[in-house]
Amino acid sequence: MSAASRKESPEQAEFRVHCRQWLSENTPEKATVRLPESPVEIMTNEQMDYLRSWQKSAYEGGLIGCDYPKSQGGGGMTNCQPIANQEMQAAGVPMLPNVIGLGMGAPTIHYHAQDALKERLLPLLFSAENIWCQGFSEPGAGSDLANVQTFAEKVGDKWVINGHKVWTSLAHFADWMIILVRTDKEDKHNGLSYFVVPIKAALGKGVTVRPLIKITGETGFNEVLFDNLEITDDYRLDEVGNGWKVAMTTLLHERGAGQLVTPSAGRGVVKKESAGDAYSLMGLAKEFARDGKLASDDPVIREEIMKAIIRQEGSKQDARRSRVSSLCDHPMRLPLQTKLLMTEIRQDYAALALEIQGPASSLYLGDDNAPSAGAWPLAYMNSYGMTIAAGASEVQRNILGERILGLAKSK
Amino acid sequence: MAQPKNFGFGEDEKMLRDTAQKFLKDNASVDKLHKLVAGNPDPYRAIESHWDKSIWDKIVEMGWTTVAVPESAGGMGMNLTALAALAEEVGRAALPSPFIATVNATLVVRECDGAVAEQLLGEIAEGKAMTLAGINKLGSWKSSDTDVTAKGDGDVVLNGTAYFVQDVAKSETLIVRAKSSKGVGLYTVAVDADGVNIVADSIIDLTRDQAHIQFNNVKVSSAQVIASGNGGAEAMDKAEPAILTVVAADMVGAGEWQLQTTVEYVNTREQFGHTLGYFQAVKHPVVNMMIMIDQAKSLVYNAACAIDDEPESAMKFARMANAMGSDVASFCSNRAIQFHGGIGFTWECYLHLYTKRQKHNQVMYGDSKYQRAKLAELLMGPVAA
Ligand SMILES: Cc1cc2nc3c(=O)[nH]c(=O)nc-3n(C[C@H](O)[C@H](O)[C@H](O)COP(=O)(O)OP(=O)(O)OC[C@H]3O[C@@H](n4cnc5c(N)ncnc54)[C@H](O)[C@@H]3O)c2cc1C
Numbered sequence: 001m002s003a004a005s006r007k008e009s010p011e012q013a014e015f016r017v018h019c020r021q022w023l024s025e026n027t028p029e030k031a032t033v034r035l036p037e038s039p040v041e042i043m044t045n046e047q048m049d050y051l052r053s054w055q056k057s058a059y060e061g062g063l064i065g066c067d068y069p070k071s072q073g074g075g076g077m078t079n080c081q082p083i084a085n086q087e088m089q090a091a092g093v094p095m096l097p098n099v100i101g102l103g104m105g106a107p108t109i110h111y112h113a114q115d116a117l118k119e120r121l122l123p124l125l126f127s128a129e130n131i132w133c134q135g136f137s138e139p140g141a142g143s144d145l146a147n148v149q150t151f152a153e154k155v156g157d158k159w160v161i162n163g164h165k166v167w168t169s170l171a172h173f174a175d176w177m178i179i180l181v182r183t184d185k186e187d188k189h190n191g192l193s194y195f196v197v198p199i200k201a202a203l204g205k206g207v208t209v210r211p212l213i214k215i216t217g218e219t220g221f222n223e224v225l226f227d228n229l230e231i232t233d234d235y236r237l238d239e240v241g242n243g244w245k246v247a248m249t250t251l252l253h254e255r256g257a258g259q260l261v262t263p264s265a266g267r268g269v270v271k272k273e274s275a276g277d278a279y280s281l282m283g284l285a286k287e288f289a290r291d292g293k294l295a296s297d298d299p300v301i302r303e304e305i306m307k308a309i310i311r312q313e314g315s316k317q318d319a320r321r322s323r324v325s326s327l328c329d330h331p332m333r334l335p336l337q338t339k340l341l342m343t344e345i346r347q348d349y350a351a352l353a354l355e356i357q358g359p360a361s362s363l364y365l366g367d368d369n370a371p372s373a374g375a376w377p378l379a380y381m382n383s384y385g386m387t388i389a390a391g392a393s394e395v396q397r398n399i400l401g402e403r404i405l406g407l408a409k410s411k
Numbered sequence: 412m413a414q415p416k417n418f419g420f421g422e423d424e425k426m427l428r429d430t431a432q433k434f435l436k437d438n439a440s441v442d443k444l445h446k447l448v449a450g451n452p453d454p455y456r457a458i459e460s461h462w463d464k465s466i467w468d469k470i471v472e473m474g475w476t477t478v479a480v481p482e483s484a485g486g487m488g489m490n491l492t493a494l495a496a497l498a499e500e501v502g503r504a505a506l507p508s509p510f511i512a513t514v515n516a517t518l519v520v521r522e523c524d525g526a527v528a529e530q531l532l533g534e535i536a537e538g539k540a541m542t543l544a545g546i547n548k549l550g551s552w553k554s555s556d557t558d559v560t561a562k563g564d565g566d567v568v569l570n571g572t573a574y575f576v577q578d579v580a581k582s583e584t585l586i587v588r589a590k591s592s593k594g595v596g597l598y599t600v601a602v603d604a605d606g607v608n609i610v611a612d613s614i615i616d617l618t619r620d621q622a623h624i625q626f627n628n629v630k631v632s633s634a635q636v637i638a639s640g641n642g643g644a645e646a647m648d649k650a651e652p653a654i655l656t657v658v659a660a661d662m663v664g665a666g667e668w669q670l671q672t673t674v675e676y677v678n679t680r681e682q683f684g685h686t687l688g689y690f691q692a693v694k695h696p697v698v699n700m701m702i703m704i705d706q707a708k709s710l711v712y713n714a715a716c717a718i719d720d721e722p723e724s725a726m727k728f729a730r731m732a733n734a735m736g737s738d739v740a741s742f743c744s745n746r747a748i749q750f751h752g753g754i755g756f757t758w759e760c761y762l763h764l765y766t767k768r769q770k771h772n773q774v775m776y777g778d779s780k781y782q783r784a785k786l787a788e789l790l791m792g793p794v795a796a
């Protein structure tokens with residue numbers, strides 16, 4: 001066991017060599033359009049086209065879906081996706097645009113769909129020829145997800161869907177949606193079912209997508225209205241009434257705690273126009289002044305930067321320790337913290353970056369004099385999306401308290 | 412150099428840790444601990460050191476004191492990860508013993524070359540308890556600061572006072588830092604040597620003892636010189652990452668006890684028709700305790716592993732581990748008492764044993780603000796004048 005955990009498997013080692021080789025020969029051309037911070041703020045076709053063709057080429061290079069079975073368009077390998085991710089991140093390639101598909105759609109389909117559906121949908125998902133979105137949240141069902149009211153009614157051998165989804169990221173580009181709907185009004189949790197829906201094909205024919213504008217001024221999420229949309233029963237995942245169970249698979253992967261590691265190229269290298277990580281604040285502090293000296297010489301700022309760096313490093317080491325079972329009491333204790341920690345730490349150091357920038361932090365994307373082209377104010381504002389989406393931090397703490405520490409369930 | 416993915420925590424380390432955990436659970440329960448150390452609550456009580464020597468004898472028998480002693484000197488020479496795991500268990504049990512003091516002495520002595528160091532390491536492996544002495548009156552955490560002086564060549568005479576010396580009442584040998592015109596050297600002196608006057612301190616922590624030690628013309632032969640010149644300060648500096656990591660591990664173990672004890676309480680005590688853990692004003696901070704402990708624990712094993720496998724980063728990672736460990740110590744103590752309500756404020760409740768040990772751990776080797784300031788120096792360079 002110790003020897004195995006010290007070293008990569010032969011398959012992993014060989015695959016790493018392949019990734020390096022492939023990436024060195026297939027570095028994508030620099031984008032001619034300005035790219036957003038993350039895929040869920042993709043606004044224009046130009047941005048999407050550029051990123052989509054990069055994802056397609058990475059898929060063809062074998063860097064995406066590595067651990068899925070070959071019959072589903074995957075690489076048929078074991079624990080190789082993390083290797084591809086590391087190498088993509090090290091190479092500083094662009095992000096993968098089909099995040100919802102890769103992170104939530106694919107594992108859910110893999111674990112719960114019929115074979116024929118997996119084989120049909122997953123290759124096109126991995127290649128980004130099909131973009132996916134996730135229809136969970138509704139006006140009345142956010143943190144209380146099981147309160148979903150969008151209704152699917154069985155009419156003959158078809159299902160007819162009516163309802164209203166909100167905050168649906170990437171729906172404006174999406175071909176497909178994973179959707180949680182109600183099929184029984186009497187039973188809150190057991191009255192839910194789970195489908196995949198071809199929404200693009202149904203635009204104007206039972207599906208309406210309306211963009212919503214974020215606090216940053218960007219678009220990226222939408223509301224999606226269903227008006228008597230008909231779909232066939234083969235788009236159902238798992239049994240009728242098992243939707244909640246399926247949704248748990250989605251959420252577990254969405255929060256980075258699932259079995260299948262999400263293909264990810266990270267956020268690209270730290271460019272002049274993008275916000276960095278906690279370590280980058282040390283350099284940032286050398287560019288701004290406080291009370292006649294550099295912010296990097298202010299003991300209070302230094303202390304805050306160190307706090308941020310230590311937390312970031314702690315999270316990184318948590319991830320490492322979560323794979324050493326003899327140093328973990330409960331197998332889910334660390335994985336369930338991942339999303340919460342990552343998003344809160346990022347929010348806190350983005351806020352600190354603005355403090356370091358001082359008055360210049362008031363300058364936003366449209367100002368030529370904005371430091372890092374306004375990337376830090378943007379990162380700060382977008383950080384709230386992350387502490388709210390995929391289960392707000394407060395909900396994450398409830399889950400940790402209840403599932404790991406056995407505290408009484410709060411309503 | 413690169414670290415192994417598993418922090419170097421393999422089968423041997425796991426077995427050592429599991430055995431330690433079971434041994435302490437069976438032999439050093441918190442009930443026993445309370446009976447042992449908290450017999451007399453009077454803050455003005457006579458100073459006494461309470462510990463169970465038979466547990467220490469077993470610890471020596473099981474070989475814990477040899478873990479950090481190199482094989483060449485008769486020890487097991489295991490990695491720092493093994494030592495961190497032991498320290499975590501000792502912290503979880505809030506064990507009154509000379510273990511941490513002896514380990515810290517070991518870590519310094521093993522940085523020194525020569526027959527005297529070799530001899531001492533052999534004695535440690537055989538179970539002789541030792542402790543470091545040399546902190547100055549102002550409590551400086553800097554290795555070169557000491558109020559003890561060494562005069563003479565060859566045979567040396569020590570004078571002055573070493574403050575905040577840990578677990579002296581349980582130790583046989585002092586590893587003394589003393590300064591001469593050539594720097595800070597390191598000397599071994601028996602606790603009962605002529606001219607050594609041990610004055611016990613009355614301290615908050617019930618799981619330890621502490622003293623200041625006056626050296627009045629204490630004669631030291633060349634066979635007692637562990638490091639001459641500035642070798643004492645240099646050895647202290649080299650050992651610092653390991654010491655910080657061991658102490659952080661103690662705080663992590665104690666923190667986990669505070670967490671589990673608090674969880675048990677808020678899962679049983681009911682108010683307003685619910686167990687306390689139902690209320691989010693309780694639930695969320697308890698989760699935050701867990702999150703901080705986990706971060707500190709991961710940082711501890713990372714630092715321990717760095718000491719063996721990535722020495723160029725050891726200091727950086729040890730400061731991170733110790734800073735987070737200290738934050739765990741203060742936050743867990745704070746929330747644990749608060750969420751126990753009135754009972755948590757009593758002498759009879761076991762919490763205070765841990766609160767006090769944590770407080771002691773936080774201040775003895777540099778608190779979290781100090782660690783962060785030193786980390787900033789390391790990563791960002793010194794503050795411009
Ligand atoms: C950028 C972004 C992208 C998103 N993308 C998608 C998507 O693609 N698909 C999708 O389905 N949804 C998406 N969402 C929706 C997201 O999942 C919900 O916003 C989230 O679950 C919170 O629901 P809500 O907004 O209705 O807030 P509410 O549930 O009304 O909660 C508001 C606040 O109340 C607090 N709170 C709520 N419940 C509790 C509790 N039990 N205990 C303590 N505090 C509580 C929390 O602070 C929470 O932030 C996205 C959201 C954002 C911000």
